Amino acid sequence: MIRVLISGQRVDWDEYGEPLLAALTNAGIEAEVIHERMPRAPETIDYIIYAPWSDMKDFSPFTGAKAVINLWAGVEDVVTNDSLKAPLVRMVDPGLTGGMVEWCVAHALRHHLGIDRDVCRRNAVWDQCVPPLARERPLTILGLGVLGRAVAEALSSLGFPVAGWSRSAKDVPGVTCLSGEGGLVEALRRAELLILLLPLTPATEELMNSERLALLPKGAILINPGRGPLIDDDALLAALDSGHIAHATLDVFREEPLPGDHPFWAHPGITVTPHVASATRPDTAVGVIVENIRRGESGKPLLHLVDRRLGY
Ligand code: NAP
Ligand code: GLV
Numbered sequence: 001m002i003r004v005l006i007s008g009q010r011v012d013w014d015e016y017g018e019p020l021l022a023a024l025t026n027a028g029i030e031a032e033v034i035h036e037r038m039p040r041a042p043e044t045i046d047y048i049i050y051a052p053w054s055d056m057k058d059f060s061p062f063t064g065a066k067a068v069i070n071l072w073a074g075v076e077d078v079v080t081n082d083s084l085k086a087p088l089v090r091m092v093d094p095g096l097t098g099g100m101v102e103w104c105v106a107h108a109l110r111h112h113l114g115i116d117r118d119v120c121r122r123n124a125v126w127d128q129c130v131p132p133l134a135r136e137r138p139l140t141i142l143g144l145g146v147l148g149r150a151v152a153e154a155l156s157s158l159g160f161p162v163a164g165w166s167r168s169a170k171d172v173p174g175v176t177c178l179s180g181e182g183g184l185v186e187a188l189r190r191a192e193l194l195i196l197l198l199p200l201t202p203a204t205e206e207l208m209n210s211e212r213l214a215l216l217p218k219g220a221i222l223i224n225p226g227r228g229p230l231i232d233d234d235a236l237l238a239a240l241d242s243g244h245i246a247h248a249t250l251d252v253f254r255e256e257p258l259p260g261d262h263p264f265w266a267h268p269g270i271t272v273t274p275h276v277a278s279a280t281r282p283d284t285a286v287g288v289i290v291e292n293i294r295r296g297e298s299g300k301p302l303l304h305l306v307d308r309r310l311g312y
Pocket of ligand 1: 091096146165199200
């Protein structure tokens with residue numbers, strides 16, 4: 001029998017406890033699924049299902065852990081933890097991906113079509129402004145991983161000329177795939193709409209600084225569901241105030257919840273959403289977790305392993 005610890009808050013236990021045990025049983029894996037207030041010797045835990053708000057910061061007592069399975073796609077809070085020696089797996093979940101595609105398409109279309117301009121009028125002025133077609137609006141996504149690629153494919157299928165940028169070279173049908181510093185310059189120069197879906201690592205922190213924001217075409221729209229520190233906040237405010245960037249829709253922030261006195265709240269060129277672009281959905285994520293435990297138990301390579309050196 002294996003022992004699986006759900007390390008998080010009460011809500012994680014409520015959402016994952018029973019479904020995970022049922023799915024493991026269905027997969028023929030005899031398991032005990034426990035939470036942190038159920039006393040068990042740490043060295044007897046085989047797998048840790050880890051929520052980013054978990055209080056567990058010292059993994060060293062879990063000497064028998066075969067993997068730590070993160071409940072989020074982003075691993076920046078755990079990847080640098082030196083006490084973690086077991087393999088770290090990030091979340092790839094069809095529900096999480098589907099939610100991100102819907103959110104990005106909605107916010108891209110909001111700006112592309114000028115929906116605010118058309119639905120918010122109260123002055124009885126019949127001012128028709130027919131929006132361009134998607135094919136006339138070059139769009140770039142920084143990050144062509146699980147989420148970036150799915151968003152790129154969805155927006156490309158609507159007709160947007162989509163470019164994507166990643167660390168390693170990619171080939172995504174219908175998407176102009178770029179990489180490297182030269183690729184980044186090209187990706188930014190064409191981006192009337194820019195979506196950030198990069199992980200937060202030492203190499204991506206403040207990637208969008210004033211120099212790179214200046215490469216965007218005048219009037220560009222920035223949409224960030226990636227991580228707050230991908231952007232230099234002051235540089236963004238300056239680019240908005242100068243009119244170089246027309247609007248920024250931000251879902252993620254350096255500090256969350258975004259402090260009440262933060263200038264982003266009141267800025268007319270910024271839309272704040274409270275880190276809701278997407279979320280892991282227990283009904284689809286449980287299958288992914290069980291598949292990784294099944295692999296761990298049968299000696300097969302784990303899926304979605306984090307490269308601790310790269311930080312994602
Ligand atoms: P992923 O599959 O690991 O993809 C990451 C992408 O970023 C890959 O294409 C990777 O390039 C690229 N990348 C990483 N470092 C780079 C660098 N230095 N230069 C250029 N490209 C780089 O991650 P994912 O599942 O798509 O998730 C992406 C991020 O979305 C997460 O880390 C998280 O921060 C964020 N997220 C936000 C929400 C939300 O609700 N707001 C929800 C889920 C996730 P390679 O392909 O070459 O490796
Ligand atoms: C959410 O932000 C995630 O990283 O899954």
